[in-house]
Amino acid sequence: MSVLAILNRPSRDAPAHAPASPPFHFADAAEPQLSVLDLGATRGDGIFETVSVGYGRPQALEHHLRRFAASARTLDLPAPDLDAWRAAILAVVAELGDVDEGYVKTVMTRGIEGDDKPTGWVYGSPSPDHSRARREGVRIVLLDRGYRHDIEATAPWLLAGAKTLSYAVNRAVAREAARREADDVVFVSSDGILLEGPTSTLVFRRGNQLLTPGTGLGILDGTTQANVFRYAESVGMSTGFELAGPDALRAADAAWLVSSVRLAAPIRAVDGVDIEIDHEFTAALNEYLKRLEE
Ligand code: PLP
Numbered sequence: 001m002s003v004l005a006i007l008n009r010p011s012r013d014a015p016a017h018a019p020a021s022p023p024f025h026f027a028d029a030a031e032p033q034l035s036v037l038d039l040g041a042t043r044g045d046g047i048f049e050t051v052s053v054g055y056g057r058p059q060a061l062e063h064h065l066r067r068f069a070a071s072a073r074t075l076d077l078p079a080p081d082l083d084a085w086r087a088a089i090l091a092v093v094a095e096l097g098d099v100d101e102g103y104v105k106t107v108m109t110r111g112i113e114g115d116d117k118p119t120g121w122v123y124g125s126p127s128p129d130h131s132r133a134r135r136e137g138v139r140i141v142l143l144d145r146g147y148r149h150d151i152e153a154t155a156p157w158l159l160a161g162a163k164t165l166s167y168a169v170n171r172a173v174a175r176e177a178a179r180r181e182a183d184d185v186v187f188v189s190s191d192g193i194l195l196e197g198p199t200s201t202l203v204f205r206r207g208n209q210l211l212t213p214g215t216g217l218g219i220l221d222g223t224t225q226a227n228v229f230r231y232a233e234s235v236g237m238s239t240g241f242e243l244a245g246p247d248a249l250r251a252a253d254a255a256w257l258v259s260s261v262r263l264a265a266p267i268r269a270v271d272g273v274d275i276e277i278d279h280e281f282t283a284a285l286n287e288y289l290k291r292l293e294e
Pocket of ligand 1: 050196198199200201219220221222223224225258259261
């Protein structure tokens with residue numbers, strides 16, 4: 001079962017699609033709803049967020065909304081009306097019902113070329129089953145992203161660090177991983193700095209410390225990583241950001257790819273070399289992530 005809500009006015013900085021109509025309406029996700037002239041479809045010109053829904057509650061919603069607004073700024077899109085988006089998200093989540101694990105995807109495109117009205121929708125669905133990746137872990141390969149780690153500051157027009165609809169590269173690297181008999185990828189900058197996965201944030205443990213590459217590296221400010229750190233601190237671990245190279249990952253005591261929906265997937269091999277999985281910590285962490293209250 002899936003639920004779709006289409007926003008009438010995704011941004012207060014742009015006109016409504018239908019001035020006298022309510023802020024959003026439900027529509028049939030199985031029917032066509034998007035114009036073939038929409039710049040989201042023709043150019044990948046837009047932004048999105050994917051929010052986990054755990055036991056009927058959207059998780060890290062305010063962090064996702066902040067990141068949605070930040071992505072819009074990076075792309076010079078009209079600012080999303082966060083109240084309108086929040087209301088549509090909560091309505092979709094309510095309509096989804098009491099699913100144990102689901103997700104809500106928010107999409108805002110630049111709309112139809114020359115029309116000055118962004119297109120916006122919220123799509124909700126139960127999640128695919130990720131229990132195997134959480135339990136058995138993922139084999140990752142390190143792939144060169146082809147950019148230096150300081151790209152966000154030196155070449156902001158490349159939109160690194162924004163969650164844009166242009167994800168064809170992120171899909172291509174998953175196919176490259178499969179060709180290399182791996183399940184997922186960690187990008188490395190052209191100057192040798194660990195970055196992120198194509199749909200996840202890298203977190204690794206050294207002793208009692210949980211580390212992540214941090215923001216400002218042209219990577220996403222992960223909502224799950226923030227909650228992983230909250231959990232780690234609640235069980236007495238320290239947390240931090242580290243500009244690190246692949247050797248730090250190979251030498252880690254444990255490592256994870258963390259993201260909305262799949263949550264924490266332990267890394268079990270890096271470029272074909274096995275690393276330890278901390279099963280107990282991973283299970284407790286995923287239980288915490290699934291039951292987040294906000
Ligand atoms: N990095 C990239 C490139 C992503 O696409 C995602 C999520 O899809 C993440 C990191 C993890 O972000 P979050 O934990 O907020 O889902």
